[in-house]
Amino acid sequence: AQKVTQAQTEISVVEKEDVTLDCVYETRDTTYYLFWYKQPPSGELVFLIRRNSFDEQNEISGRYSWNFQKSTSSFNFTITASQVVDSAVYFCALRGEAAGNKLTFGGGTRVLVKP
Amino acid sequence: DTAVSQTPKYLVTQMGNDKSIKCEQNLGHDTMYWYKQDSKKFLKIMFSYNNKELIINETVPNRFSPKSPDKAHLNLHINSLELGDSAVYFCASSPGTGVGTQYFGPGTRLLVL
Numbered sequence: 184a185q186k187v188t189q190a191q192t193e194i195s196v197v198e199k200e201d202v203t204l205d206c207v208y209e210t211r212d213t214t215y216y217l218f219w220y221k222q223p224p225s226g227e228l229v230f231l232i233r234r235n236s237f238d239e240q241n242e243i244s245g246r247y248s249w250n251f252q253k254s255t256s257s258f259n260f261t262i263t264a265s266q267v268v269d270s271a272v273y274f275c276a277l278r279g280e281a282a283g284n285k286l287t288f289g290g291g292t293r294v295l296v297k298p
Numbered sequence: 299d300t301a302v303s304q305t306p307k308y309l310v311t312q313m314g315n316d317k318s319i320k321c322e323q324n325l326g327h328d329t330m331y332w333y334k335q336d337s338k339k340f341l342k343i344m345f346s347y348n349n350k351e352l353i354i355n356e357t358v359p360n361r362f363s364p365k366s367p368d369k370a371h372l373n374l375h376i377n378s379l380e381l382g383d384s385a386v387y388f389c390a391s392s393p394g395t396g397v398g399t400q401y402f403g404p405g406t407r408l409l410v411l
Contacts, residue, residue: 218399222339228388228402272339284395285354286331288341 185210185282187275189289196265197297204260204292206275212236215279217251217258218286223271231273234258265296301325302403304389310409311379319374319406321389327401328394329353330372332364335386335405347372348395379410 186209196202208217219231232242234251242249246263262269275289302323311317323330331354332344346354347366361377376383389403 220402226386226407227404228390230399230401233399274341283354285343285346286400291339291341293339 185212185215185277185279185287187277187287187289189275189292191292192290193293193295195295195297198267199264202262202265202294204273204275204294206258206260206289208256208258208275208277210277210279210281212279212281215277218276218278219249219258219260220274220276221271222274222291228274262294265294267296267298270294270296302389302391302401304403304406306406307404308407310411312411313379313381315379316375316377317379317408318376319387319389319408321372321374321403323370323389323391323401325391325401327391328369329392330366330369331390331392331400332372332374333388333390335388337385341388345374346395353395381410384408384410
């Protein structure tokens with residue numbers, strides 16, 4: 184079975200602070216994919232990034248960066264210089280063959296950025 | 299153009315009624331999904347179709363029946379609605395049954411009174 188744990192249920196920061204969201208996963212697959220999605224207050228689910236299990240390079244996209252560490256089964260997400268528009272629930276997710284390619288989500292982390 | 303669309307966006311109905319939610323994707327994807335998000339924001343897959351064929355069927359009550367008339371559409375029909383069915387239902391699509399990225403619709407907020 185596969186499992187995704189986001190231990191932080193809610194994080195509150197002041198604008199311009201950095202915030203890091205933790206994601207720890209469990210899987211028996213050697214090949215799998217990790218994802219982050221954003222759910223703003225409007226409710227839609229917005230895809231942010233996909234990373235496969237063979238690519239441990241960190242990735243940066245604007246103020247967003249991701250740190251994939253296979254040794255600790257973690258795929259953490261950092262927002263640099265947070266803005267009010269970053270306020271949302273962020274979901275980490277895992278998809279692997281052993282679970283029939285089902286997308287398994289973590290419980291989500293609510294980020295509140297205060298002006 | 300919206301990639302994955304759902305109708306209606308909001309649905310308020312009485313217990314015992316039957317309702318349907320429609321989903322359409324214009325991404326040319328072969329695989330479509332239904333997810334349920336409960337009041338605690340937990341997201342769980344319900345069904346998946348690949349080229350109109352059911353490939354994932356989680357432990358979902360028989361009152362829920364998906365239908366895929368073609369690979370661009372996946373509808374969800376719910377019979378005899380119960381209070382516990384109140385949730386947000388998301389449709390999604392991906393290029394195939396493999397590990398491609400799933401793109402989600404805007405969600406349908408269902409409230410059963």
